[in-house]
Amino acid sequence: MSETSSAFSAEDFDYDFWKDAEKRAGWDDLEPGEVVASRPVxxxxxxxxxxxRSIGDENPLYFDEEYAKTTRFGGLISPPSIHALFLFACTTHxxxxxxxxxxxxGQNWWIQHPVRPGDTITLTARCLDKVIRKGNTFAIHDNVFSNQHGQVVCSGRGWTMRPY
Amino acid sequence: MTATFSYADIDIGHAFDGVRVDVTREMIKEFAMASFDNNPLHWDDDFIAETTFANGKKFDTVIGHGLMTYSLMVRTMTDWLWPDNGNHRRLETRFRSPVYPGDTIQVRVEVQDKRETRKGKWLVCGLTVTNQRNEIVSTGDALAEVLN
Structure with missing residues (x-):
């Protein structure tokens, strides 16, 4: 399933969202139901x-492996909101x-399994619907994240207002 | 972490204040780096100044990520539930007003309903996030699955 054995790192990520911006699908180009490109991370x-840390969360379940082993989780896990990060890590530029x-x-997310360090996460991402309301253009998109065991770890849907 | 509780201990109407955060540009920048969402809405004042939406609205300054607010709402749930009380299983949010640097935002949780299914015990929770002007910046519907 994974195309790469090396772990994803922040150094690999292109933070310049202006680069090639005009090449990205605008509202007109989005095809509801079409699965878009993604990559395993x-x-x-x-x-x-x-x-x-960026959300001030010092829960030892993310930091202290010895402690985490004593809990029902049996080891380090991640915050249930970790999909926020995967949405960009698993998509292409x-x-x-x-x-x-x-x-x-707005967003809605169902959480099924914790994501653990070393997990390889794959994303199935689609635009599902397109809306015009009060003159603004919106997309509704769904995202399903799975781990290397074939389990869906979380699934959700979001609304974004599109600039064009 | 909070005290241990069981499903029977929690009544409908139970409410508490969760995460309270002073939002700064530095925090938004850190979230942008950590979540890999570096949209210029979150750091570029010139872009904000020239961006007007079709309904005529503009943002005052750079804004915090919706998913930053969402993450703080989830953190409130895990602070309450982990490690022994249960699990955060669902959150549906609507981001109603922008979060700006300099804002202090407060998450509040109210248990609105309880339900036992064949295999689970569930608390249906309403979440609100307000700023220092008592404006609602986000609302949410959450499901907590209680273990005991």
Missing amino acids: TITAEIIQRYA DHFMRTPGTVNM
């Missing part, structure tokens, strides 16, 4: 911990969610 404890000016209107 192997998550490290460092990536999980940096994300947890031409993915429409990177378009400058994309505004997140």
Whole structure:
């Protein structure tokens, strides 16, 4: 399933969302139901911990392996909201969610299994529907994340307002 | 972490204040790096100044990520539930107003309903996130699965 055995790292990530922005699908180009390109990502404890710290979350379940082993989780896990990170880590630079000016209107997420350091996560991502409301254009998209065991770890849907 | 509880201990109407955070540009920048969402809405003042939406609305300054607010709502749930009380299983949010640097946001949880299914015990929770002007920046519907 995984195309690469090396762990994803922040150094690999292109943070310049202006680069090739015009090549990304605009609202007119989005094809509801079409699965868009994605890539598998192997998550490290460092990536999980940096994300947890960014929201001020010092839960030892993410940081202290000896402690985590004593809990029902049996080892380190990640915050249930870790999919926020995978949405960008698992998509390619031409993915429409990177378009400058994309505004997140709302999200719903079901959490099925914890994501652990070393897990390889794959994403199935689609735009599902397109809306015009009060003159603004919106996309509704769904995302399903699975791990290397073939388990769906979480699935969700979001609304974004599209700049064009 | 909070005290241990069981399903029977929690009544409908049970409510508590969760995460309270002073949002800064630095925090938004850290979230952008950590979540790999570096949209210029979150760091580029010039882009904000020239961005007007079709309904005529503009943002005052750079904004915090919707998923930053969402993450703080989930953190409130895990602070409450982990490690022994249960699991956070679902959150549906609507981001109603922007979160700006300088805002102080407060997450609040209210248990609105309880339900036992064939295999689980569930608390249906309503979440609100307000800023220092008592404006609602986000609302959410969550499901907590209680273990005992």
